[in-house]
Amino acid sequence: MEWEGSTIKTExxxxxxxxxxxxxxxLKARYQHMQFSKHVHEGYCIGIIEEGAxxxxxxxxxxxxxxxxxxxxxxxxxxxxxxxVESGWRYRAIxxxxxxxxxxxxxxxxERGAAPWFPHAVVHxxxxxxxxxxxxxLIEQDHDLLLKETLYLSTLAYLIQRHARHPGSRxxxxxxxxxxxxxxxxxxxHYTQDFSLQDLATLVGLSPWHFLRQFKKYVGLTxxxxxxxxxxxxxxxxxxxxxxxxxxxxxxxxxxxxxxNRHFKRAMGITPSQYRxxxxx
Numbered sequence: 001m002e003w004e005g006s007t008i009k010t011e012x013x014x015x016x017x018x019x020x021x022x023x024x025x026x027l028k029a030r031y032q033h034m035q036f037s038k039h040v041h042e043g044y045c046i047g048i049i050e051e052g053a054x055x056x057x058x059x060x061x062x063x064x065x066x067x068x069x070x071x072x073x074x075x076x077x078x079x080x081x082x083x084x085v086e087s088g089w090r091y092r093a094i095x096x097x098x099x100x101x102x103x104x105x106x107x108x109x110x111e112r113g114a115a116p117w118f119p120h121a122v123v124h125x126x127x128x129x130x131x132x133x134x135x136x137x138l139i140e141q142d143h144d145l146l147l148k149e150t151l152y153l154s155t156l157a158y159l160i161q162r163h164a165r166h167p168g169s170r171x172x173x174x175x176x177x178x179x180x181x182x183x184x185x186x187x188x189x190h191y192t193q194d195f196s197l198q199d200l201a202t203l204v205g206l207s208p209w210h211f212l213r214q215f216k217k218y219v220g221l222t223x224x225x226x227x228x229x230x231x232x233x234x235x236x237x238x239x240x241x242x243x244x245x246x247x248x249x250x251x252x253x254x255x256x257x258x259x260x261n262r263h264f265k266r267a268m269g270i271t272p273s274q275y276r277x278x279x280x281x
Contacts, residue, residue, distance in 0.1 A: 010088060013270040016278035020145055021152055025095040025278075026136075029269055032088030036081035038221060039267035040229050044101060044118075045073035046159065047093030048132055054091065055084035058121040059220060065122045068129055072118040072163065078220040081269075092136050096156060104157050105166075116164035123163055131155050179204040180218040183211070184226060191230040192253040197223065227253075228263055235260065239276045248272070 013029040053066040057080045064084045065071050075098045098115040135155045201211035231252045238248045249260035264272050
């Protein structure tokens with residue numbers, strides 16, 4: 001499998017989908033000046049720092065991951081990323097889906113599997129880190145599919161057993177949170193529209209300022225930032241079908257291709273073109 005990417009001085013980002021592992025996303029990158037904006041992924045982010053150190057915010061708390069440590073970000077969890085040292089950081093990461101991890105929990109937490117939750121954003125586990133690095137080295141090769149699948153699933157299962165918690169049952173939602181989640185879902189369902197703050201506030205019977213504060217409290221992003229995340233999720237899906245980038249930008253509600261490229265790079269660390277190249281279309 002060939003890697004596609006760009007190298008600019010000390011920074012590079014290479015990305016691909018591993019079709020033999022169900023389309024698993026794999027990223028290897030080195031950054032020095034990159035500043036990831038607040039963003040979310042549909043899948044989990046499981047990464048290992050191979051050089052330097054990364055600083056990142058996960059759901060409002062700041063963490064630093066040095067060389068050899070694992071980074072764990074739950075699916076749909078808001079996070080950022082930047083260098084914690086002057087020389088930057090190099091890392092590799094995979095993004096398994098909640099469905100894959102939920103299937104692995106069957107028998108661990110009852111008869112039906114449930115997507116696990118990782119309470120710690122940074123994990124120091126030498127044995128697991130060695131196994132994870134071995135997995136990453138193996139899945140870049142073009143052979144031994146059975147071995148790849150075996151090591152992939154066993155590594156995820158080992159990670160879950162050692163560092164995950166069962167999400168458990170949620171407390172009943174407050175009326176205020178129900179209203180905000182209603183607005184959140186409305187934005188997701190109408191992501192191509194150009195909303196006003198007044199439109200959304202009226203939807204749930206709040207003043208614009210009160211709605212803005214409540215949305216940030218319960219979602220962790222402003223309404224505009226959440227709208228951008230939804231548009232990026234749809235754009236990633238559209239990139240699989242070979243449409244021109246300008247068409248995807250327009251279809252997903254971005255003002256132009258430059259606007260689309262800028263938000264995509266700040267959230268993913270790679271450009272839409274690099275993402276597409278990794279799909280092996």
